[in-house]
Amino acid sequence: SEFVYNKLPFYKKIISNFEIDAIEKQIETEFNSPVTTSMGRFFDAVSSMLDCTHSSSFEGEAAIHLEMLADSDEKGQYDIKIDNKDGMYVIDDYHIFSQIFGEVLNEIPKSKISAKFHNTLTNIILRISQLIGKTYNIDKVALSGGVFQNNYLLGKCFDILKNNDFRVYCR
Structure with a gap:
């Protein structure tokens, strides 16, 4: 897949050509690129x-x-x-x-x-x-993990799940 970060207007201040080359090689070979959840x-x-x-x-x-x-x-x-x-x-x-x-x-x-x-x-x-x-x-959903310290996301998820007949557990 094509590395397109260099099209972003600010990229030069955060990443060098050497780093771009290294990242492209990592993407190609999947070296040090574990799947994450x-x-x-x-x-x-x-x-x-x-x-x-x-x-x-x-x-x-x-x-x-x-x-x-x-x-x-x-x-x-x-x-x-x-x-x-x-x-x-x-x-x-x-x-x-x-x-x-x-x-x-x-x-x-x-x-x-x-x-x-x-x-x-x-x-x-x-x-x-x-x-x-x-x-x-199952109609139960637990909203847990660090991402749900984000009150904006937590509130939206809580509301949409409740409105779709889920029992929601958090905090």
Whole structure:
């Protein structure tokens, strides 16, 4: 896959050509590129794409910046693709990143992009909850982990899950 970070207007201040070459080689060979289930890395990547946080001084810093940026009036979200691979639901993050990337290049306000990102995560959590709920006849969802320290995301997830007849547990 093509490394497109260099199309972002601010990339020269955060990454060198040497680093780009190294990253491209890592992507090609999948060297030191473990699969992760961490939502935190998703926030880190989007925060960097928005030129907010490129290097965090503490865990969750990028997510905090995105939460503070989010325009609560924005109702839009990005299109999602969820695949079932051997009984495991996998989100096509590249599909989401490419939509965000396009909006960054089109100079859509960061507050709108951040809100749409949060709304997208909310929709992903709902969709996966529905898929798992239907498969296993479950109506309970626990919102746990560091990502739910984000009150914006927690509130949206709590509301949408409750409105879709899930029993929601948090905090």
